[in-house]
Structures are given as C-alpha cells and as structure tokens.
Amino acid sequence: MEIKLEKTGNTLKVLLGQEVDHHVATQVKEQIGNQIQCGKTKHIIFDFSHTTFMDSSGIGMIMGRYQEVNRLGGKIYVTGIGKEINRILELSGLYKIVTNLDKA
C-alpha cells in the first residue's frame, strides 16, 4: 500500500491508499515523522480520495499527528471523504480536532 507525500510551504499533503489499518498506519506515521523532523511542516492535509476503508488504528494515527502539529501551532485537515470514512470520523469524534476542507 503506497502513500504519496507532497509538500507546499509549511503544509504536508498525504494522499492515503485504499485501506488504512494498523499495518498501513504504522508506515504512514514513520513517513510523516521523517518529514516533520526535516522541519518546516506545520499543517497536514490527509487526502482520502482513494480510501474506502479505515479502522480505529487510522484514527489513532491521525490523533497522534494532531498532537505533533498542535505543539507547533499547526492544524490537521481532511479532504476527499467518502461515505465509509465519514462514518468512522463522525463516530470517533475526530471532527472536533480536524477540519474538513470540502465543507469549509
């Protein structure tokens, strides 16, 4: 499962793959961590355009990134949310800490 990272200024865009579970979340965490350590990343946009499955491991991974960027005064945004992912984000209360770009 591949993810794509794209950096514009101080914003890192993360294009997620089809399924985000514990196995994938661990890899995503590492790759984003490397980027944040390189400096300059303040905000993260998670792009779910290709994603049809996410479980609580994905939620945990996003919460972890929120704590990281929050320390730097940054924010977490999401985009491309389909029906399945929206349900998970709503049920977990994640919309309290992330902003849906498509609804902003």
Next chain:
Amino acid sequence: MYTNEMKIEFDSKSENEGFARTTVAVFLTQLDPTLEELADIKTVVSEAVTNSIIHGYENKEGKVVVEVRIEDRDITIKITDYGVGIEDISKAREPLYTSKPELERSGMGFAFMEAFMDELDVQSSVGAGTVVTMKKHMEQRK
C-alpha cells in the same frame, strides 16, 4: 435452517489484518449484504484481529483464529487468540481507554465493535488468551 461455517487460522502479523477482514467479507457475500453492512463487518474484524496482534501477542508470534457461522441471516464472528489475555475487560471496553497510548491506539476498537454489531461478548483469561464473539442480523434486501 440454512447454515454455513468457515474457519481460518493465521500468524499474528499486521500484514494479515487485511487478509482476515477481506476473507470474512468475501465469505458473507452469499448473503448479498449492503455495502454498509460489509464495511461494518470489515471494520469489526479488523479491530478484533488488530487487538489480538497488538495486545494479545504484543507483536510477538502467535496464532489468530477467525470463525464465521451463518444461520439464515444471522451471523456470528468469533476471533480467538492465545495471548496474554485482558485483566479488566470492562475497563478495556470503555471508549477511548487504551492500555497502549504510546502506540497511538485510539481506544475506539471495542466502541466500533459495539456500534457496528448487534451483540459483543468478550471472554478472556490472563495468560491464556481472549475470545471475542460478535453477532449481527443481516437485513433482507428488498
């Protein structure tokens, strides 16, 4: 009454989480489930199997068993591990509680299982393992 059963056993590797939830979903396609029902079932299987791998075996080697039984339109999913077991089951089931915050666990696993299934039962004994049993009635498609 129509019945059908399946059982798989696999190593407690995170690569197998996708295998487990996909296999269960494919087995249940004979009931012609809705996309939402399938998504829910994939989520709960993923949650329980991930729990076995991370918490039951603490990322060490072990076996996870997934069993599914169909009785007409009622399904029972049983996920078994022979890992460390859960000391305090009611604590573990509390939303947002996690015994492993350092691993960025959200504590939502059992909450999802409860939300997406009709029944959830957790049996565990310390040092012997955990059995999670979930039931759901699949709606008849119109």
